[in-house]
Amino acid sequence: EGEKYILVSHAPDSDSWWNTIKNGIALAGKQMDVEVEYRNPPTGDLADMARIIEQAAASGPNGIITTLSDYDVLAGPIKAAVDSGVDVIIMNSGTPEQAREVGALMYVGQPEYDAGHAAGMRAKGDGVKSFLCVNHYISSPSSTERCQGFADGLGVELGNQMIDSGQDPSEIKNKVQAYLSANPETDAVLTLGPTSADPTLLALDENGMAGDIYFGTFDLGEDIVKGIKAGTINWGIDQQPFLQAYLPVVVMTNYHRYGVLPGNNINSGPGFVTKDGLELVEKYAGEFR
Amino acid sequence: MNPEHAPLVQMKKIAKHFGSVIALAGVSLEVFPGECHCLLGDNGAGKSTFIKTMSGVHKPTKGEILFEGKPMNFERPRDAIDAGIATVYQDLAMIPLMSISRNFFMGNEPTRKVGPFKFFDHEYANQVTMEEMNKMGISLRGPDQAVGTLSGGERQTVAIARAVHFGAKLLILDEPTSALGVRQTANVLATIDKVRKQGIAVVFITHNVRHALAVGDRFTVLNRGKTLGTAQRGQITPDELQDLMAGGQELVALEGSLGGTV
Amino acid sequence: MNPEHAPLVQMKKIAKHFGSVIALAGVSLEVFPGECHCLLGDNGAGKSTFIKTMSGVHKPTKGEILFEGKPMNFERPRDAIDAGIATVYQDLAMIPLMSISRNFFMGNEPTRKVGPFKFFDHEYANQVTMEEMNKMGISLRGPDQAVGTLSGGERQTVAIARAVHFGAKLLILDEPTSALGVRQTANVLATIDKVRKQGIAVVFITHNVRHALAVGDRFTVLNRGKTLGTAQRGQITPDELQDLMAGGQELVALEGSLGGTV
Amino acid sequence: MSDPYIETLDDERIKSRSSFREALIRPELGGIVGTIIVFALFLLFASDSGMFGSRGVLNWSQVSAQFMIIAVGACLLMIAGEFDLSVGSMIGFAGMMIAIFSVTLGWPVWIAILVTFAITLTIGALNGIIVVRTGLPSFIVTLAFLFILRGFTIFFPQLIERKTIIGGIKDAAQGDWLGAVFGGKILTGLFIWFGDIGLIETFSRGSRKGQPVVDGVPMLIIWAIVLVIIGHIVLTKTAFGNWIFASGGDAQAARYTGVPVNRVKIVMFMFTAFCATVFATCQVMEFGSAGADRGLLKEFEAIIAVVIGGALLTGGYGSVIGAALGALIFGVVQQGLFFAGVESSLFRVFLGLILLFAVILNTYIRRMITGEK
Amino acid sequence: MSDPYIETLDDERIKSRSSFREALIRPELGGIVGTIIVFALFLLFASDSGMFGSRGVLNWSQVSAQFMIIAVGACLLMIAGEFDLSVGSMIGFAGMMIAIFSVTLGWPVWIAILVTFAITLTIGALNGIIVVRTGLPSFIVTLAFLFILRGFTIFFPQLIERKTIIGGIKDAAQGDWLGAVFGGKILTGLFIWFGDIGLIETFSRGSRKGQPVVDGVPMLIIWAIVLVIIGHIVLTKTAFGNWIFASGGDAQAARYTGVPVNRVKIVMFMFTAFCATVFATCQVMEFGSAGADRGLLKEFEAIIAVVIGGALLTGGYGSVIGAALGALIFGVVQQGLFFAGVESSLFRVFLGLILLFAVILNTYIRRMITGEK
Numbered sequence A: 001e002g003e004k005y006i007l008v009s010h011a012p013d014s015d016s017w018w019n020t021i022k023n024g025i026a027l028a029g030k031q032m033d034v035e036v037e038y039r040n041p042p043t044g045d046l047a048d049m050a051r052i053i054e055q056a057a058a059s060g061p062n063g064i065i066t067t068l069s070d071y072d073v074l075a076g077p078i079k080a081a082v083d084s085g086v087d088v089i090i091m092n093s094g095t096p097e098q099a100r101e102v103g104a105l106m107y108v109g110q111p112e113y114d115a116g117h118a119a120g121m122r123a124k125g126d127g128v129k130s131f132l133c134v135n136h137y138i139s140s141p142s143s144t145e146r147c148q149g150f151a152d153g154l155g156v157e158l159g160n161q162m163i164d165s166g167q168d169p170s171e172i173k174n175k176v177q178a179y180l181s182a183n184p185e186t187d188a189v190l191t192l193g194p195t196s197a198d199p200t201l202l203a204l205d206e207n208g209m210a211g212d213i214y215f216g217t218f219d220l221g222e223d224i225v226k227g228i229k230a231g232t233i234n235w236g237i238d239q240q241p242f243l244q245a246y247l248p249v250v251v252m253t254n255y256h257r258y259g260v261l262p263g264n265n266i267n268s269g270p271g272f273v274t275k276d277g278l279e280l281v282e283k284y285a286g287e288f289r
Numbered sequence B, C: 001m002n003p004e005h006a007p008l009v010q011m012k013k014i015a016k017h018f019g020s021v022i023a024l025a026g027v028s029l030e031v032f033p034g035e036c037h038c039l040l041g042d043n044g045a046g047k048s049t050f051i052k053t054m055s056g057v058h059k060p061t062k063g064e065i066l067f068e069g070k071p072m073n074f075e076r077p078r079d080a081i082d083a084g085i086a087t088v089y090q091d092l093a094m095i096p097l098m099s100i101s102r103n104f105f106m107g108n109e110p111t112r113k114v115g116p117f118k119f120f121d122h123e124y125a126n127q128v129t130m131e132e133m134n135k136m137g138i139s140l141r142g143p144d145q146a147v148g149t150l151s152g153g154e155r156q157t158v159a160i161a162r163a164v165h166f167g168a169k170l171l172i173l174d175e176p177t178s179a180l181g182v183r184q185t186a187n188v189l190a191t192i193d194k195v196r197k198q199g200i201a202v203v204f205i206t207h208n209v210r211h212a213l214a215v216g217d218r219f220t221v222l223n224r225g226k227t228l229g230t231a232q233r234g235q236i237t238p239d240e241l242q243d244l245m246a247g248g249q250e251l252v253a254l255e256g257s258l259g260g261t262v
Numbered sequence D, E: 001m002s003d004p005y006i007e008t009l010d011d012e013r014i015k016s017r018s019s020f021r022e023a024l025i026r027p028e029l030g031g032i033v034g035t036i037i038v039f040a041l042f043l044l045f046a047s048d049s050g051m052f053g054s055r056g057v058l059n060w061s062q063v064s065a066q067f068m069i070i071a072v073g074a075c076l077l078m079i080a081g082e083f084d085l086s087v088g089s090m091i092g093f094a095g096m097m098i099a100i101f102s103v104t105l106g107w108p109v110w111i112a113i114l115v116t117f118a119i120t121l122t123i124g125a126l127n128g129i130i131v132v133r134t135g136l137p138s139f140i141v142t143l144a145f146l147f148i149l150r151g152f153t154i155f156f157p158q159l160i161e162r163k164t165i166i167g168g169i170k171d172a173a174q175g176d177w178l179g180a181v182f183g184g185k186i187l188t189g190l191f192i193w194f195g196d197i198g199l200i201e202t203f204s205r206g207s208r209k210g211q212p213v214v215d216g217v218p219m220l221i222i223w224a225i226v227l228v229i230i231g232h233i234v235l236t237k238t239a240f241g242n243w244i245f246a247s248g249g250d251a252q253a254a255r256y257t258g259v260p261v262n263r264v265k266i267v268m269f270m271f272t273a274f275c276a277t278v279f280a281t282c283q284v285m286e287f288g289s290a291g292a293d294r295g296l297l298k299e300f301e302a303i304i305a306v307v308i309g310g311a312l313l314t315g316g317y318g319s320v321i322g323a324a325l326g327a328l329i330f331g332v333v334q335q336g337l338f339f340a341g342v343e344s345s346l347f348r349v350f351l352g353l354i355l356l357f358a359v360i361l362n363t364y365i366r367r368m369i370t371g372e373k
């Protein structure tokens, strides 16, 4: 009873997608009656994140749940935490193999490159030949992997099809419009989350391409769900962040209390969300979905 | 000078401390309308500090200021200006990057009404500036020249011309002639004379005994934050005044070797 | 003064333009060792600009500078200082936030060797500063007081004491007495006299005819960027000099009303 | 004394300078030259990319208008001798307040907007009061507010709604008069007519087929123009404008001559906050959501626009028109690089180089004006 | 003249001030007070969180050491009257260069490090040369470099490797002597002995079972201490230190008295770049990878640490010891809030408040020293 778990993410404070994670971990904490904390490097600097993992380990929790967005940077601190008796579960980014190497109990998440690749295959099946990847977080390796995976899935060169859009919605909107009017033959748009999807939706609305251009996105949010419903967005890739936060807490609590542990990693995604079966998604978008 | 008049300003036992430094230790002074009151004294005697308490820059630590008989509590220079005290500071109040005419009218901008709005009247400002500067014997290249390009003396002349133009009941001049050439100095002294004759009180700080004697009606000497007393014109010889200003020290040896009063 | 000596500095047809402003239009001057050469002139005549070309602050637009007979091309003040020219500028070269002794030795820091390293010798610096300031008649609270807390005149004295202490072959003083009290002025003039007698050349800028006559050996008058010629001591009366300085303008009317030479 | 007027009129100590050159050297010259160069370059290299089609023009106009709105505030504040690093955080904060008031608390949008303006103006005033009372550099004070405001912008919505993006403002703002002032478009009728007579293109496919590609002038652009005009008039044509210059040129000297320097500075901080809130409100009304990450780095972008436009970072010198041109250059370059298809991560490199080039040009111009060496 | 010495010794115009108070008021007083307060608070509220256990101490020491390294550079530069907003981008850039040289190009790590230092020092010098030659404010010049360097840091690895993180440096640095100078640990023997005698905890499982949890002092901390000591000595005890103060206090006046102001400023820009590169190299060696987002906002953190430590933003006043204490406070507060379990989005709010509080305290102290009102 009263175990303490700390979740460490690599996201800067303001990244709205991580709300779901925060809500998921809070809910799990309440349900399992354990203490949970959420930590992240304010600017998204991974070196700062390594320090936070060290700090978390030093504060003596029962377990740490962390992303593994850069193996080189994070492997050391995570291994040290494991060695000092803290159990670790890897979530969100990283791969099952890397999780095993650092000595984590398991991996819960969606390997980014694979998700991009799957999306690319799907788009290829729908006849897409060229695309625009709106990367609002260019400095994070996982966002580039998504674009790269998509390109590889389509079987085309990524080349100049990925733009560094920045995080300001007006900039994103106007940059997407600028790209599309300079490259009108573009078949598809891929966005990497609500931050880039919402302004892109507006951009397409304004330049009349909404519903006409093939539009896929990672991660869900209120506007994305509305877009899917309206048919502007063909699909969203849901990696179910809620599960990524909720499950590790449940798994670890049970492991610590009763010694039970699932025998395998859990892939929380990729699940393609399309027009069908949107009700619950719609209700909880941005909060639990 | 009319000693029977009520004094315009009465400074009573003014003290001013800066942290651990005692700049003024109780200085009293009266200035009457139409007189030129010279404030003399050694470097660091506290002259600038004293007139700054008069013009609202510093609040005195102790002491009282009566202006036209009423106690005054200046919170900021604006209050003193509004009460009718115009000051030319030793460290000139000029903005180098602004034009001469903008500097001249700074804080007293002339305006022109256009409908419900008031606009800065540039034309009027330029014209007045040129005229006033010419009166002081300085010929400008143009009123929109930046003040930063003027020589030190030229700048001082702008500051004096400004104070005189808006000159109210009391005009304070802190070493106005120290950076001036002979011609400009003569102009300034003539201006002081003119202003005084209009019934305006003048407080004039200088190190130059001759300048003081040329226009002063009364002379107050400060020394190390205290006053050594006030003398009427004619009651004191230049040499006595000089002695007082130097803090009563013997300057004979030096003066001898350099040939007379310096 | 030894006119048969070779001149220490020869300034030949120096011209200096700032953008569209012609500050100097060909000024020539010679300074001999052991003489005090007074530079006089109206505000804006170009005196400060002229000596700044001598001390390496400005590069002349045209003209040649010979120092000890050799053509000199000062790129920066350091070069002039190294050649032996010490200058007290009108806008004093003092850092308000630094202590007096750090200011005093700025650019000439005394060092003490500890092993292979050289350290700033604070003790020596403090001691020398106190001594030199006392010689100038200024008593300091302590050598580590910040210069920003000194009065204008006190600061000027520090600047002069510094130049004199490191005083080399030529000492340039740009209106050193303008902000000074009588006692300090006398000290400065005595210092100039002392320095000159040691064979050092002095260039002394002032607006005060009496100060100039007290110590000057030769007098050069500038007017609107040109020289009006150089006079020997004794060849010229105070009144003539005064007339020259005012740019030859008639001051009779003014002077009359104010009682004599100002 | 002889009449000195004659003497004034010709002074042998001034080299003659052609009146053409005289007319040229003004603070905004750098901005004008820059604008011409930038447009010339993009006309040359990106004219076939749709950048100068009606949609393209609207595109970079909107981006430039955004920069202009915050640049006007930053410009006047900078001329008054201070600057504000909290502009970006203020944008995020203001948007979030509007969202919380109108969506979470369900207030009418116009009340939400007015209350938000009241709050941000108060914060602006607080910034100013701290700066003038303590005499601290505004860099530090507003840096503190950069962190404080951003912290609250992230904290509040999480506490209240458990998310950091609050949407649904569009629905709430439906039919709201004040919402339309910030998020609406004007002249829509005119543009539809333009489309009908073929003056501008119409959509050839998609949901809005047949409608003109540009269907009105967004209020964002109107706000930018209005703010620039007001700012310019206040600065150059009023007594208050003279006080702004004086406060920034030398606060001490201005105070000595009776300029209410503290009041001027506080008002300028409030005006900057006002501009930031206008920016935020337009953005929230356009996108229908407020996010905790809105406005990141906008403070720098505002300062860059102002500096490109010829203002002096140390205060006392500058022009609103220049700042507006700086914003235009910034917007056109940013979007133009996309139109021209330049690798987008190189945008930052270009931005840095343009900034350097612009300030060097401006310094040269300023020296010609003031005659410094 | 009479001997004036007597006069000097007692001056009736000075109120007496106790020598205790005299000894107290020095630039770093604010830092000392702040450090005491911060430690007292955390000892009170977070002592049971492991913050003062051996691993906890190592944790905040490392974070503080990082801040110290960049704060020393920023401090000396700020005292010399300039500042550098490109520190953060420089950190990212330097790390990326090392990674590209050693991993992509396969050079020996020590060559990669030395070449990187040569490049960054050149960029630092360039910053300085542009500032002193053009007379532009360093805010603008280094802001330009902030964008330019960050742009290249994102662009190069994308161009070369198609990603924004380059890993594998640890393998490359295996056994490299210069790599160990930045990424190694010292006193490992001592700590193993500490572990053996039970002075510090040991790992309870895994491959390092039985080894002490803290197995040495990271070189990062050594670098921080060495830089602080050198910085302090140079500033207060050498002629060059006097020049730094003079250049920042009034560049014109310093130039008049023959201080080589331009040289001083350029050297200080280079030293700042040096510190940033030390930071980057330590980071790259410790974590084994370089990312395009490294160092974001570090320029502000350095400036904040320096200002908390009592330096004057406008130059000419400050202390390296103060800056080091500022960095310590910053690091302890940042990590301490985590230990104390405070909601992490509120961290920024705290940071802003501490900054405000610290500068107000410091201003008060400085006024006591200089006697200003």
Ligand SMILES: Nc1ncnc2c1ncn2[C@@H]1O[C@H](COP(=O)(O)OP(=O)(O)OP(=O)(O)O)[C@@H](O)[C@H]1O
Pocket: B018, B021, B022, B023, B041, B042, B043, B044, B045, B046, B047, B048, B049, B050, B090, C149, C150, C151, C152, C153, C154, C179, C180, C181, E371, E372, E373
């Ligand atoms: N702001 C201040 N802080 C601390 N001390 C000050 C301050 N202003 C003036 N002082 C001190 O007060 C004393 C009087 O200075 P003040 O400037 O009034 O002298 P002054 O008579 O005008 O001298 P001068 O003739 O040189 O201008 C000096 O010793 C000076 O150091």
Ligand SMILES: Nc1ncnc2c1ncn2[C@@H]1O[C@H](COP(=O)(O)OP(=O)(O)OP(=O)(O)O)[C@@H](O)[C@H]1O
Pocket: B149, B150, B151, B152, B153, B154, B179, B180, B181, C018, C021, C022, C023, C041, C042, C043, C044, C045, C046, C047, C048, C049, C050, C090, D371, D372, D373
């Ligand atoms: N940096 C500059 N830029 C433009 N003009 C300048 C500059 N410096 C000086 N001037 C101009 O050159 C002329 C000569 O100035 P200078 O300072 O040499 O005069 P001065 O003889 O020292 O006068 P004063 O007795 O008032 O000190 C003045 O008209 C001044 O406006």
Ligand SMILES: [Mg+2]
Pocket: B047, B048, B049, B090, C151, C152
């Ligand atoms: Mg004075």
Ligand SMILES: [Mg+2]
Pocket: B151, B152, C047, C048, C049, C090, C174
């Ligand atoms: Mg001069």
